[in-house]
Amino acid sequence: MYGTKAYQDCEVLTQNKSRLIILLYDGAMKFMKLAIKELEAKNYEAKGRYINKALDMINELNAIFDMSAGDEMTLNLRNLYCFMTKHLSEANIKRDPHRIRDVIQLMGELKENWKLICSSPAEWVFDLHFMINDL
Numbered sequence: 001m002y003g004t005k006a007y008q009d010c011e012v013l014t015q016n017k018s019r020l021i022i023l024l025y026d027g028a029m030k031f032m033k034l035a036i037k038e039l040e041a042k043n044y045e046a047k048g049r050y051i052n053k054a055l056d057m058i059n060e061l062n063a064i065f066d067m068s069a070g071d072e073m074t075l076n077l078r079n080l081y082c083f084m085t086k087h088l089s090e091a092n093i094k095r096d097p098h099r100i101r102d103v104i105q106l107m108g109e110l111k112e113n114w115k116l117i118c119s120s121p122a123e124w125v126f127d128l129h130f131m132i133n134d135l
Contacts, residue, residue: 018118021064025111028057032088032104036097044095051092051100058084080110 035050062081065074084103091099 017064018114021061021114022111022118024057024061025107025114028054028061029104029107029111031057032100032107036100039095039097039100047095048092051088054103055085055088058088077110080106 031050031054035047035054038044038046038050058081062078062085065077084106087099087103090096091103
């Protein structure tokens with residue numbers, strides 16, 4: 001088990017910033033899907049743990065961007081991450097799988113758009129990296 005953890009840590013530490021963001025999206029969506037599974041099994045403690053892990057990843061996504069840049073995309077992403085946090089917190093309290101699915105869908109769309117942006121010409125990628133705080 002230690003070898004797997006060390007490999008995962010190394011994978012995260014050696015990724016570029018854009019890839020780390022995609023990994024955070026993937027991880028958050030994975031934990032939300034597990035939360036739904038546990039919710040449906042009426043295992044509320046595990047559901048809460050998975051939602052909290054997803055929230056941790058959303059909070060990390062929210063902290064990545066440099067708000068001093070003051071651009072519209074950064075502000076919109078921050079607002080979306082705040083919405084997701086609120087929606088997941090409500091889902092946790094109300095035991096509502098539909099709210100979790102809403103956030104999974106929204107995050108999936110953001111992830112796909114992020115992948116498109118990262119595959120765009122170099123000047124876009126340069127501008128994008130300028131907006132991201134050092135990880």
